[in-house]
Amino acid sequence: MGRVEETWRQFVPTAQLQRAEPRDFRFDWASATLPGLSVVRYELAAGVTSTVAPSGQLLACRVSGGGARVGTGEKSLAPDTAWITDGRPITAHWDGPATVQALIFDRDGAQRAARQISGDDRLELTVHDAAALDAASGELWNRTFDYLLGALSSAASSDALVFAALQRHALNVTLTAFPTNFRDAMELSPQTRAAPAAVRRALAFIDENAHRPITIDDVALAVHMSTRGLQRAFQRALGTTPRDALRRARLAGARRDLIRTADPVAVIARRWGFSHPSRFAAYFRAEYGVLPGATARPDA
Structure with a gap:
């Protein structure tokens, strides 16, 4: 069991396996790492009690099978459903073969991206509650995790364009599938002032950098606008989106x-x-x- 805890702590240093009964012990591990994001999936057949309280990380996770029970200390979460923590301790217990799926974001990097996407430069990324918003949101997160791990497992190490898009998608889904203040920021009125000069600069930036792993967040940053503000400006000026412009350039x-x-x-x-x-x-x-x-x- 020491190997299990040691491996898990490479990704979440605060992780603790407080009790482990080997029984029919099996341990299968798969992971992929991007700058600011780790994707982890492991299967562990054992009786386990595990606690995580991430520091400097945003951890979204799901423990399924084995009669898994998950809680925050204040309340129990629905079994087999995704949950999230930005530091609050979460404890999970299972008695038989179980599967753990986790997306682990660097908190500072996630906050920078959330500020850029929302246009709120003062946003202090916060999780309001551990449970997903509803069953549909939890299932969306599950499907996103499966797609992400599969795509990263098959992608070549040089696929920087693909990796950047995958990372942004994973963060967007995670921050909207759970109750976070990112959702609150996104519900505020976007920048509405038309900016044709900014649109022209954005198109020039796209043409010059389409071969690089840029996202629409990078385009917005380059022209000193929020992502939503740039989207609105493109729609007003061109009747299209920055994403469409980037796709056409590529x-x-x-x-x-x-x-x-x-x-x-x-x-x-x-x-x-x-x-x-x-x-x-x-x-x-x-x-x-x-x-x-x-x-x-x-x-x-």
């Missing part, structure tokens, strides 16, 4: 590579941040009227 880059190089279509798609070949093909056809294979060099 499609244009992929098209250039298809014409100029002999690299396989799938390699070029991933280079430009498209992790799903079928989705890339659909976007490409919608933009250019043909499939990527029709554009690629004959020797590709």
Whole structure:
């Protein structure tokens, strides 16, 4: 059991296994790490009581199977459902084979991203309650976790564009699936002043940096606007979104590579941040009227 606790503490230093009865002991571990985010899934067949009280971290987790019981000390949480803590101790107990799924965010990094997305520079990221907002929100978090771990497990280490998008998506889902003050900030009125000059600067930034792992948050930061303010400005000025503009710029880059190089279509798609070949093909056809294979060099 010492190996289990040691491994878990690499990701959550405050984690403690207070009791472990080996019985039919089994331990299977899978994890992936991005800057500011760790994705962990492990299966442990044993009688366990575990406590976490993360410091400097935002931890969203789910313990399922094994008769798992989870609580904050003040109340019990519904079994087999996702929960979150920004420091409040959470204790889990299970008696048989159980699966633990966790997203572990660096708290400072998550707060910076939350401020940028919401446009509230004074936001002090806070969790109001441990339980997910409702069953649908908890299930959304579960599906996001499964997708994230699968995508990270199959992605190449050089897929920086994909990683940046995955990380932003994971944080967005986590901060909205649970009762946090990020949700409160997002319900405030967004910036409504049209800013065509800012839109032009944003488009120039996108064109110059589409090959890099930028997100729409980075675009907004580059033109000194909140993400929601930039979205509103794009909608008013262009009738589109910054995300659509970034996608089109990356499609244009992929098209250039298809014409100029002999690299396989799938390699070029991933280079430009498209992790799903079928989705890339659909976007490409919608933009250019043909499939990527029709554009690629004959020797590709």
